[in-house]
Amino acid sequence: MTHSTSTTTSAALPHNRLGINYRSVPPRKIPGLIIDAHTHTREPALTREFLRAADAYGIGKIWTMAPLEDVDALREAFPGRFEFIAIPKWQNLGPGEDFIKEWRRRIDEFYARGSRLIKFHNAPGTQKRMGMNLDHPEMQSIMRQAYDLGYHFMTHVGDPKAWFGEGKKYDPKDGQKSFIEQFAMLDRMLEKYPDRIHLGAHIGGSVEELELLQGRLDRFPHYILDSSATKWIIRGIAQQPLEPVREFFIRNQDRILFGSDLVVGEKYDFDHYVSRYWVHQQQWETSYSGESPIDDPDAEDGIPRLHGLNLPAEVLEKLYRTNAEKWLFGKVLGQSSVS
Ligand SMILES: [Zn+2]
Numbered sequence: 001m002t003h004s005t006s007t008t009t010s011a012a013l014p015h016n017r018l019g020i021n022y023r024s025v026p027p028r029k030i031p032g033l034i035i036d037a038h039t040h041t042r043e044p045a046l047t048r049e050f051l052r053a054a055d056a057y058g059i060g061k062i063w064t065m066a067p068l069e070d071v072d073a074l075r076e077a078f079p080g081r082f083e084f085i086a087i088p089k090w091q092n093l094g095p096g097e098d099f100i101k102e103w104r105r106r107i108d109e110f111y112a113r114g115s116r117l118i119k120f121h122n123a124p125g126t127q128k129r130m131g132m133n134l135d136h137p138e139m140q141s142i143m144r145q146a147y148d149l150g151y152h153f154m155t156h157v158g159d160p161k162a163w164f165g166e167g168k169k170y171d172p173k174d175g176q177k178s179f180i181e182q183f184a185m186l187d188r189m190l191e192k193y194p195d196r197i198h199l200g201a202h203i204g205g206s207v208e209e210l211e212l213l214q215g216r217l218d219r220f221p222h223y224i225l226d227s228s229a230t231k232w233i234i235r236g237i238a239q240q241p242l243e244p245v246r247e248f249f250i251r252n253q254d255r256i257l258f259g260s261d262l263v264v265g266e267k268y269d270f271d272h273y274v275s276r277y278w279v280h281q282q283q284w285e286t287s288y289s290g291e292s293p294i295d296d297p298d299a300e301d302g303i304p305r306l307h308g309l310n311l312p313a314e315v316l317e318k319l320y321r322t323n324a325e326k327w328l329f330g331k332v333l334g335q336s337s338v339s
Contacts, residue, residue: 014295015275017304022274025056029285030313033060035324038201038228038259041066044077050264051078053273057281061338063117063259063328068106071113083333085154086110086118086146095131100138104145111149116332117199118146119154122185124170124177126156133177134185143189152197152332157186158205160232160298183212190220197331198222202229202261207236210248217252224327225252227284227319228259230276231296231304234283238292238305246309253315257323258284282308284316 012019036054041047041064054062065087066074074082087110088103107118120134120143127133134143134157146153161179163169170176177185183206190198200206204225206213217223227233237245249256260276275294282288288308296304311319329335 012295013271015272016293017295018291018293020278020293022271022278023056025058026278026281026286028058028281030316030320032058032317032321034058034258034320035060035328036062036260036262037199037257037324037328038226038261039064040261040263041070041074041082042264043070044073046266047074047078047264049270050262050268050273051081053262053270053277056274057277059260059277061324061329063324065119068109071110075113080339083117083328084110084113084115086115086151087121093126093129095129099130100142103142107142107146107149107151111151114333116151116334117154117197117328118151119156119201121156123156123159123205124164124182125159128176134189143193147193147196152199153189153193154199154201155186155189156201156205157182158202160236161208162298179209183216187216187219190216190223194220194222196222197224197327199257199327200225201259203227203233203236203256207233208239210240210245214248214252217255224255224257224323226257226259227280228261230261230279231292231294231298234279234292234294234306235296235299235304237283237309238307239300242307242309246311249309249311249319250315253318254323255327256319257327258320279306282306284309284311284319286310 036059039062041050062081063083063085065085071084086107088106092099092102122134132139164179166172172178200223204213260280262273262276279292279294283306286308287310288306290306292304292306294304325338329338
């Protein structure tokens with residue numbers, strides 16, 4: 001039914017259905033380098049192409065969830081460019097003791113390499129494969145280990161709201177937690193560690209539920225957000241009346257950090273990487289109103305949309321730079337200035 005509009009674009013590239021020249025970088029609303037607080041890079045050879053894209057779009061320092069095996073090499077190849085967020089060995093993901101044992105070891109190894117932020121990925125799908133949610137005693141004990149070392153926390157607990165419910169990807173009949181239950185679990189974690197920063201990835205997984213999210217931000221002053229996940233965030237914003245969303249970003253301007261969620265991989269090229277930065281630039285800096293150039297299988301009627309928020313310059317300054325300097329480099333890493 002929806003295919004009549006997509007036939008003309010079906011041959012187009014998934015990251016560029018509108019044929020935009022991403023290499024011609026639109027003028028920036030504010031000057032200066034941007035900090036990307038959420039990426040997934042890999043070994044230097046693969047990461048180099050991503051960095052060419054980051055350079056083109058004025059991205060300076062980058063926080064990454066690179067595998068432990070790549071940390072030293074990335075640091076050596078690109079001195080001062082990356083900060084590392086502790087993650088488990090995802091190839092081990094499973095309900096067994098191996099995954100947990102290895103994760104515990106990695107928490108120490110990342111710490112020894114200077115990491116002070118640890119990511120807990122506990123979306124319903126991951127939860128199922130791991131056989132543990134955030135309330136699980138084993139998970140609680142891992143959190144405690146990280147806390148005792150001095151880590152701050154980062155979580156991904158939500159997923160697009162449209163994935164939850166009967167007949168959906170996260171069906172309660174399959175024993176999946178509901179959207180509300182996922183976030184009740186997050187609240188318990190936030191209550192437990194009020195003296196550590198807690199970064200909620202992907203607008204705290206709640207871009208479609210900004211009122212609930214506002215309540216969480218109000219209750220937990222240590223909770224901050226990153227803007228990462230291009231398709232999801234762009235779609236979530238475009239689905240709503242723009243003004244309340246804009247107000248949300250202005251009201252919480254001290255607590256939202258720019259992030260792309262770019263994943264480095266063999267299958268991606270320069271144009272794929274810059275497509276995300278191009279779309280984010282339109283989202284935050286402009287009043288662009290129309291189709292998004294990035295294909296989105298979850299788009300309501302098959303047509304991805306992008307509605308720019310045209311945030312004020314002083315808000316962009318915080319989103320792009322000073323919030324990451326204050327929260328991540330300052331509070332998490334304890335640095336008094338970012339060189
Ligand atoms: Zn991510």
